[in-house]
Amino acid sequence: MLVWERPEPPSRPAPSPLSRDRIVRAAIELADADGLEAVSLRKVAAALDAGPMRLYGYLSTKEELLDLMADAVYGEIPPPVRAGDDWRGALRSLAHGVRAAGLRHEWLINLLSGRPNLGPHALAHGEASLAALDGAPGFDHIDTIMLAVGTVNVYVLGALQRQIADLRAARATGMDEREWQHAAYPYLARMLATGRYPTLARFVRDASHTDADTTFETGLDCVLDGIAARLPRA
Numbered sequence: 001m002l003v004w005e006r007p008e009p010p011s012r013p014a015p016s017p018l019s020r021d022r023i024v025r026a027a028i029e030l031a032d033a034d035g036l037e038a039v040s041l042r043k044v045a046a047a048l049d050a051g052p053m054r055l056y057g058y059l060s061t062k063e064e065l066l067d068l069m070a071d072a073v074y075g076e077i078p079p080p081v082r083a084g085d086d087w088r089g090a091l092r093s094l095a096h097g098v099r100a101a102g103l104r105h106e107w108l109i110n111l112l113s114g115r116p117n118l119g120p121h122a123l124a125h126g127e128a129s130l131a132a133l134d135g136a137p138g139f140d141h142i143d144t145i146m147l148a149v150g151t152v153n154v155y156v157l158g159a160l161q162r163q164i165a166d167l168r169a170a171r172a173t174g175m176d177e178r179e180w181q182h183a184a185y186p187y188l189a190r191m192l193a194t195g196r197y198p199t200l201a202r203f204v205r206d207a208s209h210t211d212a213d214t215t216f217e218t219g220l221d222c223v224l225d226g227i228a229a230r231l232p233r234a
Contacts, residue, residue: 003064004119009057016049020058023048024068031069031107041065070111071119077101079128082136088224090132091148095156095220102160106167109160138231148227155223163212 008020026047030038041062045052059065077097082090102108116122133145170176175183192201210218 002118003059003067018048018050018054018058020068023055023058023065024072027065027069028072028105032105036066036107036110039065039069066111067117067119070108070117071121073101073105073108073121074117074119074125075121076104077125079125080132081128082132085137087133087136087139087148088228090136091152091224091227092220094129094132094149095152098153098156099160099216102156102164106164109157109164112157144231151227152220152223155219159216159219163216166212 011017011019023044027039027044030043030047039062041055042052044065045055059068077100078093080090080094080097102112111117116126129149130145133139133148139145139148166177169180173180188204191197192204
């Protein structure tokens, strides 16, 4: 029986009352502070002032705990809503909701690859995401809806991976992106001066180097334009 259907043990008087929700919240606090590597059943039990063996009445493995943590974050994401025929607005709100949750909980990006989460909050999020496009102009076929939602989700996850990698590198090195670029520039300038990388040199010199929010919005516009180009014309 999956953890979503397995009942919790009956509550009983104890110095530290437990519930699946309390366990998950404690694990999320640990992960938010120090990453997924800080999460173990032993550390979660210590944070709750409980013995580790008590946790096994609520979940069987650390993998179940990670599933529960990811599902709890899905519950924080507001459902995308379409206003009239504004399917672009619905997909944009989907993208912003997932991105915001991923930036609040940087560890989440490590749990969103692979097979989909089947928890109740994740299922509700998937339901709302598909329903937001159902019946919109050009989205008469279910495969079109699935492709659009899936494409936006893939874009958001890719953008999150890059931004969070930059944030983690900044913490590890003590340098933000601009400081790192300044430190690396003398080497890069010498390499570009060899003339072996003329296209790269032109992009380094002339391209607009925007912040993460602007880059995300611009890329999302490209994704939505691509979806629009594939829709049947009225």
